[in-house]
Amino acid sequence: MADVLSQSQIDALLNAMQNSDEDSRVEEPPKSEQEYRKYDFYSPKKYTKDKLKMLRSIYDNYARVAATQINGLFRVASEVEVVGVEEERYYEFGNALNETDVLTLAHVELPDHSKNPPMVFHIAPTLMAAMIDRMLGGTGTDVGVDMSYTYTDIEIALYEKIIRYLIAITSDVWAQNIKFVIDFERVEENPSMFQGISVDETVVIIMMRIQLGDIEGMMNICISGTILSNIFDLMEKTKFLADQDEQARIRTDREDILENIREAKMNVTAQLGVAKLNLDDVYNLHVGDVIDLNKPQNSPVALYIEGQQWFNGQLGVHNKNMAVKIENRTLEPKDDGSVNENDNVAV
Numbered sequence: 001m002a003d004v005l006s007q008s009q010i011d012a013l014l015n016a017m018q019n020s021d022e023d024s025r026v027e028e029p030p031k032s033e034q035e036y037r038k039y040d041f042y043s044p045k046k047y048t049k050d051k052l053k054m055l056r057s058i059y060d061n062y063a064r065v066a067a068t069q070i071n072g073l074f075r076v077a078s079e080v081e082v083v084g085v086e087e088e089r090y091y092e093f094g095n096a097l098n099e100t101d102v103l104t105l106a107h108v109e110l111p112d113h114s115k116n117p118p119m120v121f122h123i124a125p126t127l128m129a130a131m132i133d134r135m136l137g138g139t140g141t142d143v144g145v146d147m148s149y150t151y152t153d154i155e156i157a158l159y160e161k162i163i164r165y166l167i168a169i170t171s172d173v174w175a176q177n178i179k180f181v182i183d184f185e186r187v188e189e190n191p192s193m194f195q196g197i198s199v200d201e202t203v204v205i206i207m208m209r210i211q212l213g214d215i216e217g218m219m220n221i222c223i224s225g226t227i228l229s230n231i232f233d234l235m236e237k238t239k240f241l242a243d244q245d246e247q248a249r250i251r252t253d254r255e256d257i258l259e260n261i262r263e264a265k266m267n268v269t270a271q272l273g274v275a276k277l278n279l280d281d282v283y284n285l286h287v288g289d290v291i292d293l294n295k296p297q298n299s300p301v302a303l304y305i306e307g308q309q310w311f312n313g314q315l316g317v318h319n320k321n322m323a324v325k326i327e328n329r330t331l332e333p334k335d336d337g338s339v340n341e342n343d344n345v346a347v
Contacts, residue, residue: 046202046225047087051232054177056085059206059221062173066210069165074134076213083218084207091199093222094191097122100150103188104163105196106170109181114230117196118185119170120222121163125149127210127217132158134212141214151189160187166219178235197224204228270324271302272315300327 063080070078097103102125105118126145132155134140151159163184170182188194197203202225210219273293301324303311313324 045087047204047228051228052085052087052204055204055206055223056082058173058177059085059208062169063208065169065173066166066208069169070131070210070212073162073165074131074140074212076134076140078213079209079211081209082206083209084205086205086207087202088205089199090197090201090203090222090224093203093205093220094199097191098147099190099192100148101125101191102128102151102156102159103191103194104160104167105185105188105194106167107183107185108227109183110227110230110234111178111180112230112234116227116230117201117224119182119224119227120194120197121167122220122222123163123210124217124219125151127212127215127219128159128162129155130212130215130217131162135162140212143215156187156189160184163187178231178238180231197222201225266306269304269307270313270315271304271309273299302330 059082063082067078067080070076070080101122104121104123106121108116108119110116125147126143126149128151129142129145129149130140133142135158167182167184171180174180204223204225206221206223208219208221210217273295275291275293277291298314300312301315302309303313303324303326305311309330311326312328312330313326316323316325
């Protein structure tokens, strides 16, 4: 009869099995959750990375020119750099503004004279207060100005004078891509009252960091989707017309060249065949000797133009004169009218 385990033995066996399972269990390291960028399908992105990269390149040039302008105006070393170019809805840009913020509106006149909303400029009060202070003879180092600062009427007038310089250089940095006119329109002291751009319209925000001595602040440039769409359309149209003009110029140049060389005289040589002879055989040649060309009687004749074989033909007679009838071409011209000297294919 099999041994019967006592209750204490059964408990010890269960505890041993439980401890063995805990030791054999390997704790898996927690998997790091991969972060994904949220995408709003209700407002899909309108501009490709290439276009945003082009805008960043344009405003990198703007930053260099703006730094020069600020250095000259305020007699202080400054740094201007683009920290980001983002596409978003206008209401996102508007919600980030305070009630005391001041917007500057600039009218944009494109070559097609289309009606466009204004370009919006915003400068942080801390930075603008430092600029105004230096313009009035101060040191421009007051760090007590915060984002809720309210401008006085005199400061608004100086604000307008300063921002005109920063608006004027916009057309210069865009000139390599498209030429347009941009003019100061007005200063909007209440951002919530500005209705020039629809709240749901796609805009591109150019974020620039400006350091004026010890003071640092942000300047944002808001470009509406309407302006950008018209600009990109005009750029593509201009490029298309430029390509057409280039093709027409190449075609005209080719016709002019052909017209100028049309009456030029060229040597045309018909080669009946090729034979190799020893120098002794050539020395002993006499009138009436026959040289074997190793070609059948009715074989094609190679026709050379200025030493280059162009055609094959048949030897014959025309008006009691020996002649060659051209049958095919041995050199195939390329698209640009040139020929490859290594090609020797009949067509």
